[in-house]
Amino acid sequence: xxxxxxxxxxxxxxxxxxxxxxxxxxxxxxxxxxxxxxxxxxxxxxxxxxxxxxxxxxxxxxxxxxxxxxxxxxxxxxxxxxxxxxxxxxxxxxxxxxxxxxxxxxxxxxxxxxxxx
Amino acid sequence: xxxxxxxxxxxxxxxxxxxxxxxxxxxxxxxxxxxxxxxxxxxxxxxxxxxxxxxxxxxxxxxxxxxxxxxxxxxxxxxxxxxxxxxxxxxxxxxxxxxxxxxxxxxxxxx
Numbered sequence: 001x002x003x004x005x006x007x008x009x010x011x012x013x014x015x016x017x018x019x020x021x022x023x024x025x026x027x028x029x030x031x032x033x034x035x036x037x038x039x040x041x042x043x044x045x046x047x048x049x050x051x052x053x054x055x056x057x058x059x060x061x062x063x064x065x066x067x068x069x070x071x072x073x074x075x076x077x078x079x080x081x082x083x084x085x086x087x088x089x090x091x092x093x094x095x096x097x098x099x100x101x102x103x104x105x106x107x108x109x110x111x112x113x114x115x116x117x
Numbered sequence: 118x119x120x121x122x123x124x125x126x127x128x129x130x131x132x133x134x135x136x137x138x139x140x141x142x143x144x145x146x147x148x149x150x151x152x153x154x155x156x157x158x159x160x161x162x163x164x165x166x167x168x169x170x171x172x173x174x175x176x177x178x179x180x181x182x183x184x185x186x187x188x189x190x191x192x193x194x195x196x197x198x199x200x201x202x203x204x205x206x207x208x209x210x211x212x213x214x215x216x217x218x219x220x221x222x223x224x225x226x227x228x
Contacts, residue, residue, distance in 0.1 A: 006160070034215055043204075044161070044218040093160050097214050105151065106216055108160035 003027055004096045006109030013084055013116055021079045021112045023094030029074035030096035034106070035067070038091040050077045084116045120144065121205045126223040129199075135192040137222050139205030142186040148209045150181060151216065152190045154201040154224075161204065161218075164190065195226045 003026040013019050023033055031052050036044040048058045048069050056069035066088075068080040077096075081088055093111040122140040129135040141150060149168050153161040165172055165179045167188075172179045178191040192199055204221040208214070 004160075032214055036218075043220050044155075046215055046217065049215055091158070095160075095216070105163040105166060106214070107163065108153075110160045111158070113158070 004030075004094065004107045004109040006094055006112055008112060009110060010113045011115070013114070015085055015116055016083055018080055018082045019084055019114060021081075021092055021094075021114075023077045023079070023096065023109055025075045025096045025107075028096075028098050030077075030098065031074065032097040033071060033077040034095045034097075035069060035077075035079050036093045036095070038093060038111075044093060047079075081114065084114070086116045089114055089116045120148075120207045120217070121219050123203070123205055123219065123222045125220065126225070128225050128227060129192075129195045131197060131226055131228050132194055135195040135199065135224055135226070137190040137192075137203050137205075137224060138187065139190070140187045141205070141207050144185050144207050145209065148207040150179065150185075150188050151206045151208055152177070152179065153204045153206065153216075153218075154199075155204070155221070156198075156201045164203075195224075197226050197228065200224060200226045 005024045007022045033050040035047045038044045046059050047062045048056045050056045050069045050071040052071045052074050058064045071077040091111050095106040095108040149166050151166040152164040155161045165177050167179045181188045202221040202223050204218050206216050
């Protein structure tokens, strides 16, 4: 089945630094990728939709200048948390769509646990 | 906002069937019902989806009522590894592909 790989699985960074998270579709081309964040004991919250070759669409309340998304190829999207602060500590999860098959399920990466100290 | 309602938690004995209900009374004609689960500290795992007919795969069965306002996910023989949060999501064909997660049901399978 379709596999989505997310890297790194865990990262600890100091306040004020930037962190990049990668999301790759390993065996299919993903025209669209989605980024979610999840706080402890909460559900997943959609942050943005990333389309290959175009600007990401952010959900209301998500700062686009803080969470930079790049979807430069059909198999890779990156999320950069800029000038991270402790409140950005969360579980970040990506998902990918094969596109053109709108009833096909989305496939999720295994998430990245970000801790900002 | 999520368009589904699920009980916050359920318990099931190992080896028994787990029946997880979901209400989606405002579902539209072109919306599918999807089920995902999330085991602690992992990404969501796709289980099954359907439009109006009942569906079965190697993981589970999905029963959708005739009026499509509710559905039930059935894990026929629950194991300890099925302990997870189960999410029922409606998603339109031809519309936005994004999945909007509700709070889900925390299923605990007990030995």
